[in-house]
Amino acid sequence: MKLELVWLASAVALTFAQMLVAVLGATGQVGLAALAGNREALPPTTGWADRAARAHRNMLESLVLFAALVLTAVVANKTNSTTLLGAQLFFWARLVYALVFIAGIPWLRTLVWLVSVVGLVLIFVQLL
Numbered sequence: 001m002k003l004e005l006v007w008l009a010s011a012v013a014l015t016f017a018q019m020l021v022a023v024l025g026a027t028g029q030v031g032l033a034a035l036a037g038n039r040e041a042l043p044p045t046t047g048w049a050d051r052a053a054r055a056h057r058n059m060l061e062s063l064v065l066f067a068a069l070v071l072t073a074v075v076a077n078k079t080n081s082t083t084l085l086g087a088q089l090f091f092w093a094r095l096v097y098a099l100v101f102i103a104g105i106p107w108l109r110t111l112v113w114l115v116s117v118v119g120l121v122l123i124f125v126q127l128l
Contacts, residue, residue, distance in 0.1 A: 002079050004123075007087035008070045011094065015063050018056040018098050025049025048102050055101040059094060062116065066090050069123040078126050086122030089115060 026035055029045045045053060066087075073083045093116035100109045 002074050003084050004070045004074060004079050004087045007084075007091050008067055011063055011066055011091050014091065014095055014098070015056070015059050018052070018059050021098075021102070022049070022052040022056045025052045048104070051104060052098075052102050055098045058101075058113075059098065062090075062094065062120075065120055066123075069120060069127070072127055073123055076127065080126060083123045083126050086119040086126075088119070089122065090119030093119060 023035070026045050026049055029049050030043050034042055044050065070083075070087060073079050093112050097109060097112045097116060100112055
């Protein structure tokens with residue numbers, strides 16, 4: 001199996017872990033009964049729980065791009081050391097991004113997000 005696919009699977013696992021953190025935060029703030037219900041008039045989460053949910057949503061948006069690029073590179077047989085570096089940069093930056101976002105560190109969060117975008121660009125350029 002191509003190593004880029006291992007990083008893609010790892011990114012999926014990270015996304016799942018972020019979902020669990022967001023659910024734990026929401027459960028702690030609004031309660032399990034409210035989350036298990038039909039969610040009408042659900043009170044909003046705040047603080048770290050809200051940031052965890054937003055970090056998870058952002059990861060879902062980025063994961064689509066990452067998956068499309070990695071799968072295209074593998075199918076087109078365009079994987080190389082640059083696509084591997086791009087995949088690694090994306091994964092590690094997204095892990096740090098989640099931690100920094102939940103901690104509430106705004107400018108560092110943006111810089112780390114930019115590193116993940118560099119990872120995507122590295123993969124994309126190899127497809128041209």
